[in-house]
Amino acid sequence: MLIKTENLTKKYKLGKETFVALDKANLEIEDGEFVAIQGTSGAGKSTLLHILGCLDNADDGKYYLNGIDVFSLNDRKTAKLRNEKIGFVLQDFSLINHKKVGFNVMLPLYFNHTPNRQMKEMAHKALEAVGIDKQFDKKANQLSGGQRQRVAIARAIVNNPSVIFADEPTGALDSKTSKEVMKLFRDLNKKGIAVIIVTHDDEIADCCDRKIIINDGKIIYDSKKDSNYIKEE
Amino acid sequence: MKTLKLIFEFFTNNKITAIIISIIYIFVLFIANNSFGMYRYIVYTEDIFKTTETTDSFYCMPNLVTAEMVNSSSMDPWGDYINNVENNARKYKAYVPFTKVKYFNSDFNGVRIKSYIYTTDMIEKYQFNLKNGSWNNMQEQSSDYFNVIVSGIYFDYLNIGDIAEIELPNYFDSSTKKIKIKVAGKLAEPYTVPSFNTSGTDINTYDLYQKLENGLIFVESSRLTKVFKSVNNCPLTAENFIASYKSNSSDSERREYLGYFTNQFRVTHYDDIIKNTDEIVSLTFKRRLPAPLFMLSITTVALISISILFVNKKIREHSIYYLCGCNRRKSYFIISCAIGLMGLLGGLLNILFIVNYDFLTSNGIINMSDGLIYDGQTVLFTLLYALAVSAVSVIISIMVFRKNSPIEIYRKYES
Numbered sequence: 001m002l003i004k005t006e007n008l009t010k011k012y013k014l015g016k017e018t019f020v021a022l023d024k025a026n027l028e029i030e031d032g033e034f035v036a037i038q039g040t041s042g043a044g045k046s047t048l049l050h051i052l053g054c055l056d057n058a059d060d061g062k063y064y065l066n067g068i069d070v071f072s073l074n075d076r077k078t079a080k081l082r083n084e085k086i087g088f089v090l091q092d093f094s095l096i097n098h099k100k101v102g103f104n105v106m107l108p109l110y111f112n113h114t115p116n117r118q119m120k121e122m123a124h125k126a127l128e129a130v131g132i133d134k135q136f137d138k139k140a141n142q143l144s145g146g147q148r149q150r151v152a153i154a155r156a157i158v159n160n161p162s163v164i165f166a167d168e169p170t171g172a173l174d175s176k177t178s179k180e181v182m183k184l185f186r187d188l189n190k191k192g193i194a195v196i197i198v199t200h201d202d203e204i205a206d207c208c209d210r211k212i213i214i215n216d217g218k219i220i221y222d223s224k225k226d227s228n229y230i231k232e233e
Numbered sequence: 234m235k236t237l238k239l240i241f242e243f244f245t246n247n248k249i250t251a252i253i254i255s256i257i258y259i260f261v262l263f264i265a266n267n268s269f270g271m272y273r274y275i276v277y278t279e280d281i282f283k284t285t286e287t288t289d290s291f292y293c294m295p296n297l298v299t300a301e302m303v304n305s306s307s308m309d310p311w312g313d314y315i316n317n318v319e320n321n322a323r324k325y326k327a328y329v330p331f332t333k334v335k336y337f338n339s340d341f342n343g344v345r346i347k348s349y350i351y352t353t354d355m356i357e358k359y360q361f362n363l364k365n366g367s368w369n370n371m372q373e374q375s376s377d378y379f380n381v382i383v384s385g386i387y388f389d390y391l392n393i394g395d396i397a398e399i400e401l402p403n404y405f406d407s408s409t410k411k412i413k414i415k416v417a418g419k420l421a422e423p424y425t426v427p428s429f430n431t432s433g434t435d436i437n438t439y440d441l442y443q444k445l446e447n448g449l450i451f452v453e454s455s456r457l458t459k460v461f462k463s464v465n466n467c468p469l470t471a472e473n474f475i476a477s478y479k480s481n482s483s484d485s486e487r488r489e490y491l492g493y494f495t496n497q498f499r500v501t502h503y504d505d506i507i508k509n510t511d512e513i514v515s516l517t518f519k520r521r522l523p524a525p526l527f528m529l530s531i532t533t534v535a536l537i538s539i540s541i542l543f544v545n546k547k548i549r550e551h552s553i554y555y556l557c558g559c560n561r562r563k564s565y566f567i568i569s570c571a572i573g574l575m576g577l578l579g580g581l582l583n584i585l586f587i588v589n590y591d592f593l594t595s596n597g598i599i600n601m602s603d604g605l606i607y608d609g610q611t612v613l614f615t616l617l618y619a620l621a622v623s624a625v626s627v628i629i630s631i632m633v634f635r636k637n638s639p640i641e642i643y644r645k646y647e648s
Contacts, residue, residue: 046644050640050643055555055556055639055640055643056640075560075561075562076560076562078560079555079558079559079560079561079563080558080560082556082557082558083557083558083559084558088556088557090556090643094552094553094556094643095553096550096553098245098246099245107553107554107557108557108558110235110236110238110239110554110557110559111235111554111557111558111559111563112558116234116235155557159558
């Protein structure tokens with residue numbers, strides 16, 4: 001089992017009131033799955049993604065990644081897990097725009113024990129996998145939106161992660177480029193990397209094998225378990 | 234290496250600002266050290282004077298150059314003149330021997346050096362501070378060499394007991410005579426010795442002494458005089474000297490004695506020298522120190538402000554590092570090193586300069602005021618100041634950095 005959550009809960013304090021962003025979410029995702037987490041704005045999808053991606057902690061519940069109890073780890077070990085097992089692709093690409101493509105892709109390798117002489121080689125491999133190896137020496141801000149997202153994907157896979165979390169990865173792209181990016185995700189998934197995409201877009205969600213719908217912090221539908229869900233018009 | 238690269242990455246897009254503020258900081262710290270060094274030196278000379286002289290002393294400067302001296306065929310005209318004055322002064326009841334300074338130039342390994350000759354009484358009076366060796370070694374008698382105290386970094390490579398040679402020039406032809414010297418001791422910093430080479434009004438203690446950065450100290454002896462004669466050479470006597478009243482002399486005897494000098498010399502009494510020095514110290518304190526201290530304060534505040542600015546500019550980048558597996562502590566470390574570097578660099582470069590100051594001045598690489606103290610205290614002040622500035626910059630910068638978690642930054646950029 002790649003990901004398992006038990007009663008995952010996250011609350012935010014807004015003045016005197018408490019807002020429940022995630023309410024006892026139970027989730028199981030196997031290795032190599034291609035999952036879409038869908039929901040309207042404020043449903044809790046990004047909150048879930050941040051917790052699954054070890055970027056944030058939950059207030060209650062358990063989270064196991066590859067059998068490791070994530071919440072029992074300290075900051076250093078969580079960062080190590082994030083570095084080795086997880087890749088991120090975000091809507092705004094999250095690249096260091098004034099640095100070269102090569103540097104951006106190698107960034108995860110700066111935080112582990114990859115020898116310096118191997119870093120460039122691994123970055124080239126990752127860029128080849130996403131089809132833009134020739135852009136290695138260009139600055140990130142010289143690329144188009146689609147190319148930047150490919151760079152972000154290359155960075156996400158450079159360490160051979162177990163899972164890629166993508167938060168609205170096509171949000172800033174046109175439809176043609178979005179399709180290309182989704183095809184990339186599919187290709188990576190075929191190689192055995194689990195891909196979990198957070199999106200509000202039905203078309204994007206339809207590209208995935210499994211759909212999970214969140215509403216008001218609760219998982220209300222999981223296509224793996226529940227085939228009787230009828231979407232409200 | 235990787236972390237080092239990320240530390241230097243901190244300055245990308247901030248390079249020019251970082252370089253400018255660092256240069257300003259280095260320069261301002263240098264000026265502050267320089268001003269403080271001058272102030273300390275004047276106070277130091279005042280301390281020497283108060284320790285070696287008493288209220289019975291007065292500094293004599295020739296009032297005019299007589300035709301007799303100008304036409305003198307003596308190799309040491311001032312020496313002869315002052316000896317004559319002293320011979321006549323002996324008849325006065327308030328007389329005690331003058332404090333005079335003799336000096337000469339010679340060559341050491343092809344470099345022109347200055348040497349001073351002091352009497353045994355003078356050496357006992359001044360108690361020059363030695364960093365190595367002993368004044369007792371100067372008592373050793375030998376017909377082969379002269380015991381000397383070496384002064385300055387130029388002689389650092391010599392050990393106590395080493396024998397070297399200097400060359401005395403012949404006044405009448407280009408020949409030289411080599412004489413052997415033996416290192417009896419090494420003068421301690423700030424290598425300050427009486428020179429009495431300044432005349433004028435408002436004499437203060439700064440005027441009476443000089444830094445002997447590359448030179449030797451000899452004890453006066455008849456054997457030394459013979460050596461000079463043998464090569465048609467002669468040490469020169471400084472035209473100024475210190476005379477004193479005998480401690481048990483009466484007021485009338487003192488008046489009479491003083492009257493002897495005031496006919497032919499300008500006389501500045503001990504009390505006036507101290508008064509003039511206190512004025513200079515006060516002036517230095519009021520004029521020289523406030524501006525550098527003010528500039529240092531402003532630059533320090535600027536450094537801290539720029540550090541905060543840099544951190545704010547880099548928060549987004551570090552949130553991306555976090556995404557890629559960098560833990561918060563590593564981010565703190567990278568930021569601390571980068572910010573700390575800006576604060577420490579100025580201090581370290583200044584310390585490097587202070588430590589090599591003697592080498593740079595004695596080899597003529599730089600030419601700065603003689604009256605400066607750069608010593609261990611200066612190094613300590615500079616180091617502590619740089620550490621304090623770095624620490625404050627780092628602490629404030631980390632506090633600013635910690636205000637936003639990576640999640641808050643992502644949400645901010647998402648919106």
